[in-house]
Amino acid sequence: MFHVTLWLEDGRKLDLEDVKILQLGMGTSGRAEPPQAFEQLPEDFCSLGQATSYYEALQAAGSTVATDYLRRMRDISASPAIDERFSPEPGYATSLFRFPAAHQAYVLGRELFSGTEPDLAEGQLSFSYQPHVNNDIVSFNFGAHDPLPTRLIAVIGYNGVGKTRLLANLAMVAAADDHELSTPEFEQYGAFDGDRPKLGAVIAVSYSAFDDFPVPGQGAFEASEAALEQARDRTGQTSARRYTYIGLRRIGVVNSTAATELKSLSDIVQDFHVARELASTKLREGQLRLILEPIFDEPSFAMVGEMPEVDSKRDSWDDAFTRLSAGHKIVLNIVVQLCARLERRTLVLIDEPEMHLHPPLVAALLKSIGAGLKLFDSFGIVATHSPVVVQEIPGRNVLVLRRHGRWLRVEAPEIETFGENVSLLTTEIFNLDNSDRDFQGVLRALAATHSLERIEALFGGRISSQGRAIIRSEKRGLEQLGDADA
Incomplete structure (x- = not known):
């Protein structure tokens, strides 16, 4: 795994983050060893960005910068010929595509730089x-x-x-x-x-x-x-x-x-x-x-x-x-x-x-x-x-x-x-029924021992309409119960 930072001509720093490099013959457990400095990767190497942001950032940098960079990095998403040559390599699947995000990066790279059609419907x-x-x-x-x-x-x-x-x-x-x-x-x-x-x-x-x-x-x-x-x-x-x-x-x-x-x-x-x-x-x-x-x-x-x-x-x-x-x-x-x-x-x-x-x-x-x-x-x-x-x-x-x-x-x-x-x-939706609401029990208890005017005064005359309805309902029920007992 390698981390890539590009410095653009206008002085801006472009962080591409991670790229993986594959070398012919490295197998499944080997490690690619590209030259420490190079103008372009040698022909026995290829690369693939590991996130969609890698290719989105290159697109934002402009087609000239992106095309030149991907050519020098021998990117498989931008070159079907390079992709075809390296796809039989064991490390192609186990290294370049080890994590699912790399597959999405590859798909986007192909869409942006090889002209392939999107394989997934947007928004779905x-x-x-x-x-x-x-x-x-x-x-x-x-x-x-x-x-x-x-x-x-x-x-x-x-x-x-x-x-x-x-x-x-x-x-x-x-x-x-x-x-x-x-x-x-x-x-x-x-x-x-x-x-x-x-x-x-x-x-x-x-x-x-x-x-x-x-x-x-x-x-x-x-x-x-x-x-x-x-x-x-x-x-x-x-x-x-x-x-x-x-x-x-x-x-x-x-x-x-x-x-x-x-x-x-x-x-x-x-x-x-x-x-x-x-x-x-x-x-x-x-x-x-x-x-x-x-x-x-x-x-x-x-x-x-x-x-x-x-x-x-x-x-x-x-x-x-x-x-x-x-x-x-x-x-x-x-x-x-x-x-x-x-x-x-x-x-x-x-x-x-x-x-x-x-x-x-x-x-x-x-x-x-x-x-x-x-x-x-x-x-x-x-x-x-x-x-x-x-x-x-x-x-x-x-x-x-x-x-x-x-x-x-x-x-x-x-x-x-x-x-x-x-x-x-x-x-x-959240199943809060009347039995779960503590305020109803308080109001019903007050209704049993206080007049509506007294309860109103306890709340400074600002009792809610729902609270007033609960009190009146409770008082009616108590009155009916009293009549029945009589």
Whole structure:
């Protein structure tokens, strides 16, 4: 694996990230040894970028730069002749294409630089996942129903039903290579039912202090590989695997065992700066501006003052961060991280985005995430307890998890969720019935011992219309009971 940085004539730095180089005759366990310096790779070498962003960045740099670079690197996606010559090599499949993201990079490289037609419909992705034993198969169907926001699927259910575990295990399976999926120790994470989805990357987002998302490089993955990759990227991304964890845990590998601790706010700010610089070196400033618009337009952001331009100096952003709440910092970090890390056809798994956030900011965050998913033809699954989140997602994209003993069931909501009243969603989707509401018991007890006027006075004359109706109903019932007793 090699890391590539291009310096363009105008002085800009272009970070292409990872490329793999294959040498004729190297077999399945050998290592390519290209010259330390070269104008063009020798004829017994070829290369392949390991992420779709590799080819997107080259396209953004211009056709002259891209064509010349790919010719010198003997890129197999840009040259069918080179591709055909090296495809019989054992290392072609085991090295160049070890991780699923490399397949998507190859497909995009061919589309952009060899003129082949796209092999997948934009905006559409369907796959089925079988969690570990005693569970329903979960089908995820993202449809192209623009302008409806169908790139997001919501997973809801009671605490303890297994929403976070479903997302965490799905992340492991989606980021694994074919060999890892076939090993017995990997069975605990479940498996795809049928063909595995064609994904460019996997991103897990969780800002819970109690999340226990497993991360590639730990457990079923080799710690030695994780140590190598995480040393290169301290923000949590395992480069070859195209897996990124965005959250509160600081992830590292100590003595070949997984070790984690929680990040401080200064760590989150540093994550933001690293991601903003990465977005810049991928020539993504334009996309970042578009993705940031919904959250910068949100009223609570407006109250803290004008935000710096995307390409402003770090000092300007540091000054802005001093005015932001912890929730604002988290939202800004999520959005910028996604813009920097998204590849074409990324699967983003988001655990309870409403945590730490006021409802309007939750809605703005979802809008920003949706904009990013659309820009990069990607898809997201969000586990949530929030009717505000569900209100932003069509009912066909909402999965209700219910546990019957040890068996996990998946059901569809009985009503359309998109744009529905939050109170109705709370009742119908999240199953909050009258018996669960403590305020009703308090009001009924007051109605038994106080007059309506006295109860009104307790609330300063501002009792809700629903509260007043409950009191009157209770008093009528008590009167009828008294009449019956008489």
